[in-house]
Amino acid sequence: MTAPDPRRIAFCTTVDWYFCHHYLALARAVREAGFTVSVITGVAEHADLIRDAGLDLIPLAVSRKGMNPLRELQSILALKRILRCLRPALLHNIAQKPVLYGTLAARLAGVPAVVNGVAGMGYLFTSGSGRARLLRPLVGRAYRALLAAPNVRVLVQNPDDQRQVRRLTGVEPVLIPGSGVDLTRFVPRPEPPGPPVVVLASRMLWDKGIGEFVAAARLLRERGSPARLVLVGKPDPGNPASVAEDQLRDWAREGCIQWWGYRADMPAVMAAAHIACLPSYYREGLPKFLIEAAAAGLPLVTTDATGCREAVEPEKNGLLVPPRDPDALADALERLAGDEDLRRRFGARSRVLAQERFDATRIHGATLAVYDELLKRCEVHQ
Numbered sequence: 001m002t003a004p005d006p007r008r009i010a011f012c013t014t015v016d017w018y019f020c021h022h023y024l025a026l027a028r029a030v031r032e033a034g035f036t037v038s039v040i041t042g043v044a045e046h047a048d049l050i051r052d053a054g055l056d057l058i059p060l061a062v063s064r065k066g067m068n069p070l071r072e073l074q075s076i077l078a079l080k081r082i083l084r085c086l087r088p089a090l091l092h093n094i095a096q097k098p099v100l101y102g103t104l105a106a107r108l109a110g111v112p113a114v115v116n117g118v119a120g121m122g123y124l125f126t127s128g129s130g131r132a133r134l135l136r137p138l139v140g141r142a143y144r145a146l147l148a149a150p151n152v153r154v155l156v157q158n159p160d161d162q163r164q165v166r167r168l169t170g171v172e173p174v175l176i177p178g179s180g181v182d183l184t185r186f187v188p189r190p191e192p193p194g195p196p197v198v199v200l201a202s203r204m205l206w207d208k209g210i211g212e213f214v215a216a217a218r219l220l221r222e223r224g225s226p227a228r229l230v231l232v233g234k235p236d237p238g239n240p241a242s243v244a245e246d247q248l249r250d251w252a253r254e255g256c257i258q259w260w261g262y263r264a265d266m267p268a269v270m271a272a273a274h275i276a277c278l279p280s281y282y283r284e285g286l287p288k289f290l291i292e293a294a295a296a297g298l299p300l301v302t303t304d305a306t307g308c309r310e311a312v313e314p315e316k317n318g319l320l321v322p323p324r325d326p327d328a329l330a331d332a333l334e335r336l337a338g339d340e341d342l343r344r345r346f347g348a349r350s351r352v353l354a355q356e357r358f359d360a361t362r363i364h365g366a367t368l369a370v371y372d373e374l375l376k377r378c379e380v381h382q
Contacts, residue, residue, distance in 0.1 A: 002087060004112055009371065010038040010088040012079065012102040013095055014062045015238070016046040022119065022179045022288060023094060028053055029364035030371075038086055040079065058082055062097055076101045076108075083109035090371055095119060103146040112378040114152045115370060118165060118173070119285035143168045151378050153370055157285035160306040174370055177310060178286035180360030181295045188297025188351055189271045191344075196337040198301075199273040201232035201266065201289045202280070204243040209279030209303065211243075215326035216279075217256040220334060227337040229277075232269055234262040270296035274343060275336050277301045278308060281323035286310050295354035299346030301332045317349035 009030055013019045019027075019041050031037045031054055038056040050057045060082065062075045083091065083105055090113040093102035099116040106114045147154055147169045154173040156162045165173045202208045210231065217229040231251075235242045252259045263269050270276070276293030277300075284307030290300055291311055300318030302308040312318040319336070321328040336343055 004087045004089045004110075005036070006089045006375075007034065008036045008038065008086065008088045009090045009092065010040055010083070010086055012040040012060070012091060012093045012098045014097055015042045016044055016050060019094065020046045020049050023117075024049070024053060025180065025182065025360055026364050026367060027055055029360075030368065031055065033368055038088065040082055058086070062101065072101075076105050079105040080108045083111055089113060089375060090115060092117065092371075100142050100146060103152065107146075107149075112151060113371075113374045114149075115155060115374065116147060116152065117155045118161060119157055119179070140168045144170065147171055151374070153374050155367070155370065158307045158310045161285065176363060176366045176370075178291050178358055178363060179288060180363030181288075181291045181354055181358050182360050183295055183355060186267055186270060186292050186295035186354075188347065191274055191340070192272055195226040195228050196274040196343075197272060198227055198229045198275045198277050198333055198337070199232055199269060199293075200230070200277050200279075201263070201269060202278060202287070203236040203239070204231065204233050204248060205236060205239055205241045205282065206243055207241045207280065207282040209281060209323070209329075212279045212324060212326045212329055213277065214251055214257055216330040216333060219326060219330040220337075221256060223330070223334065225334050225337055227275075227333060228258065229256070229333075230258045230260055230273075232260045232263050266292060267296065270298060273298060275299055275301060275333065277329075277333065279303050279321065279323070279329050280308055281305050282307075284308055291354060291358040294350035294358065297347040297351040299336055299343045300350060301329070301336065311353075313349065313353065317346045317353055 011019065011023060011027060019039060027037050038058055039050050040058045040060045042061055043059045047057055060079060079101060088111060091102055091106045091111050092115045093099045094117045099118060103114050103116060148171050154165055154171060155176050156165055156173040157176065157178050162173050162175050200213050204210055213229065220227050235245050248259045251257050270293060276298040278287055278290055280303055286307050290302060293300060294311060300312050302312055302320060303323045304320040305323050309320055312320055314320050319332040321332050
């Protein structure tokens with residue numbers, strides 16, 4: 001590669017919706033810091049949103065679940081060609097495939113600096129399937145081979161992933177808690193009138209605790225609780241753990257939950273809720289829904305599991321329950337649904353935690369500091 005452009009930073013991820021949901025605000029902050037920003041991703045329906053933010057969009061088709069060796073090699077070589085043309089000073093890869101493929105392609109293309117965002121260990125490190133068990137050691141060896149280099153930094157969102165990446169690679173990851181929340185967009189509102197509404201917003205994946213949430217809803221109905229449990233989000237066919245749309249509609253027809261589908265207006269969703277719930281065992285990074293709910297001043301109920309527990313101070317802003325335990329989940333939700341004063345106290349503390357830990361301005365500044373340190377170390381002159 002010819003001399004890199006010292007003011008160009010590229011992001012690489014598999015799908016545009018994920019980038020827009022979690023990293024578009026960071027990319028805007030990078031652009032405001034004086035860099036030209038390129039986004040290399042699979043393009044579905046958010047191309048205009050990316051371009052309207054002043055970012056260059058470069059389509060790249062990478063299957064999220066495909067393992068055809070020839071196609072995967074083609075993706076790596078296509079990414080190498082893109083990087084040679086762009087000449088970025090730094091490549092920021094997001095999620096497992098881009099971390100592996102992007103780091104290798106960057107090495108082949110001569111990109112000086114690489115930042116890898118490991119936003120949770122995801123399906124591969126939680127599933128008990130034979131395929132996942134087969135791939136885990138291979139991915140671990142690939143991590144060690146690619147990430148333990150002086151021009152590479154690894155970002156993680158919680159201490160559990162920090163320890164696991166350290167064990168897998170021998171490198172010390174940088175802990176930055178989540179992708180941040182806009183504290184001016186998500187603000188506390190008075191509780192809405194009517195029965196307590198419990199909202200779970202996420203992709204509709206079984207390992208986000210969707211089944212346990214529905215089971216807890218049935219238990220609460222049997223106990224005569226007035227709480228209304230609501231699912232917000234849509235299935236993710238690209239993930240093996242996706243809940244079928246027919247199943248979601250069946251639950252809604254049964255009347256145990258409401259399914260609102262995908263909602264872009266998350267501040268309005270938070271304003272309609274009394275309690276935010278995410279009973280996940282997905283091996284999260286730090287769930288965006290929980291930090292947005294905290295910023296909106298909601299009490300939280302989530303699992304005592306990697307990533308999720310980082311959003312909760314037990315008995316101060318929320319309650320932790322064991323993973324895969326509908327009875328404990330129902331107990332926690334019933335307790336909060338029946339105690340308005342407890343919800344108010346927990347919600348006030350949630351807002352303080354969001355201000356102290358998850359403010360997007362703080363998160364973006366920490367990420368830019370990693371870029372600056374790495375670019376200086378790699379002697380990319382700006």
